[in-house]
Each structure stands twice: as structure tokens, then as C-alpha cells.
Amino acid sequence: MGISIEELDSQQIDVLKEIGNIGAGNAATALAKMIDRKIDMNVPKVEILEFKEVAELLGGPEVPVCGIYFRVDGDISGSIMFLLTLKSSTTLTNMIMPTSGDMEIPDEIGQSALQEIGNILSGSYISSLSALTGLSIKISVPSLAIDMAGAILSVPIIQFGQVGDHVLLIETEFNEGNNEVKGFFFLIPDVDSFEILLKSLGVLQ
Incomplete structure (x- = not known):
């Protein structure tokens, strides 16, 4: 059995937080290139939380x-x-598409754009992780869902319940003019992957 998030010490958590900062910075740069406008980014908050706390952060399940x-x-x-x-x-x-108006729920074209944005942001984050660790890491084609927070979070909770009930969460805020976007990335490594990740970063023997 590999190391779980609950077993990390403060030095290991600090290193993961630093990676979160670098990854979020690269994601903001990628977003700015995509929309060809300046993007400001607040310093990301990187925390280790229980899954149930993630739903509360979004406003409740x-x-x-x-x-x-x-x-x-x-x-x-x-x-x-x-x-x-x-x-x-x-x-x-x-x-990205100023014509999309003020729809409460993005339409099909909007959802397609969101998938592409997610792809670019997550790709930037993974590229940073790969560059810092020397590991070869690939991501799949994204799948998008719009649902209640509790329902969306139930998928990783069920899938990764055996790894523990905690998650590494990166809260990122992008600003473009008066537009403010708050996003939450979280990384859920499989059982053995945390150990590989920490060893490659030099914070685990």
C-alpha cells in the first residue's frame, strides 16, 4: 500500500503546494494566450481537504x-x-465567446468551449508537474458534467475511496478586467502514485 494524503508531513505538503502554485500560474498564462487578453491571477490556495469539505467550498452539495x-x-x-x-x-x-450572453447554464457550444478550456488548464498543470518531476504524465480527453456538487463529487469518492477520503485541492482565481473566475483543481492519485510523485520530488526516501 502506498502513502496516502493523510500521511504527508509538512515538508511534503509544502512541495505539493509549490507545484500547485506553478501549475496554476502556467494555467493562467495558457488562458491569457487563448483569449489574447491579460489575465491576473490571485495566489492560489492549496489545501488538503476531506471530500465532503470540497462540496461545502462550492456552496454545499x-x-x-x-x-x-x-x-x-x-x-x-x-x-x-x-x-x-x-x-x-x-x-x-x-x-472566449462574448456572444454567449448571460445563460445560467452554458449551452452545447459553451460546454464544448469549457471542455477545451479545461483541457488547456489541466494540460498546463500536468506539463508543470511533468517538468518538475521528470515523470511522463498524460491526460485523457475531458468529460464534462453539470450537476449538483454532491453528485459530481460522488464519482471520485466512490472510485478512490480506498486511497483515503482526502484530496489535494488548488483554488485558483483568474481576473480579466471585471470578470472574475474561481476554479478548483484537484488531483487524486491512485494508491501507488503518491509515493512515486513524492520520490521524484525528493521529499520521500
Whole structure:
């Protein structure tokens, strides 16, 4: 059995937080290139939380959210989920397609754009992780769901319940003019992958 998130010490957590900062910075740069406008980013908050706390952070398990889910494969395996409140997902869609208006739920074209944004942001994050660790890491084609936070989070909870009930969460806030987007990335490595990741970062013997 590999190391779980609950067993990490403060040095290991600090290293993972630093990777979160670098990955989020690269994601903001990628988003700015995509929309060809300046993007400001607040310093990301990187925390280790229980799954149930993630839903509270989004406003509670009953709040509708947009979730973009990826499998991670290669030297490490697991999954990434990128979560946005519906308000943030609409704002993000409008940054790319100003004609999309103020729909509460993005339409098919908007959802397609969100998948592409999720792909670019998660790809930037994984590229940073790969560059820092020297590991070969690939992500799958994204799948997008719009549902209540509790329902969306139940997928990784069931899938990775054996790894533990904690998750590494990166809360990122992007600003473009008056537009503010708050997104939540979380990385859920499979059982053996945390150990590989920490060893490659030099914080585990």
C-alpha cells in the first residue's frame, strides 16, 4: 500500500503546494494566450481537504456546478477534476465567446468551449508537474458534467475511496478586467502514485 494524503508531513505538503502554485500560474498564462487578453491571477490556495469539505467550498452539495474530469496515465495514474460554479463557468465562456450572453447554464457550444478550456488548464498543470518531476504524465480527453456538487463529487469518492477520503485541492482565481473566475483543481492519485510523485520530488526516501 502506498502513502496516502493523510500521511504527508509538512515538508511534503509544502512541495505539493509549490507545484500547485506553478501549475496554476502556467494555467493562467495558457488562458491569457487563448483569449489574447491579460489575465491576473490571485495566489492560489492549496489545501488538503476531506471530500465532503470540497462540496461545502462550492456552496454545499446541492449547488449546481460544472465539473471537468480527466484520467491521468503514464508514470503516475489517477485523475484530475476541475470544478467551477455555474456563475464562473458562464463568465469563462463569455471571455472566449462574448456572444454567449448571460445563460445560467452554458449551452452545447459553451460546454464544448469549457471542455477545451479545461483541457488547456489541466494540460498546463500536468506539463508543470511533468517538468518538475521528470515523470511522463498524460491526460485523457475531458468529460464534462453539470450537476449538483454532491453528485459530481460522488464519482471520485466512490472510485478512490480506498486511497483515503482526502484530496489535494488548488483554488485558483483568474481576473480579466471585471470578470472574475474561481476554479478548483484537484488531483487524486491512485494508491501507488503518491509515493512515486513524492520520490521524484525528493521529499520521500
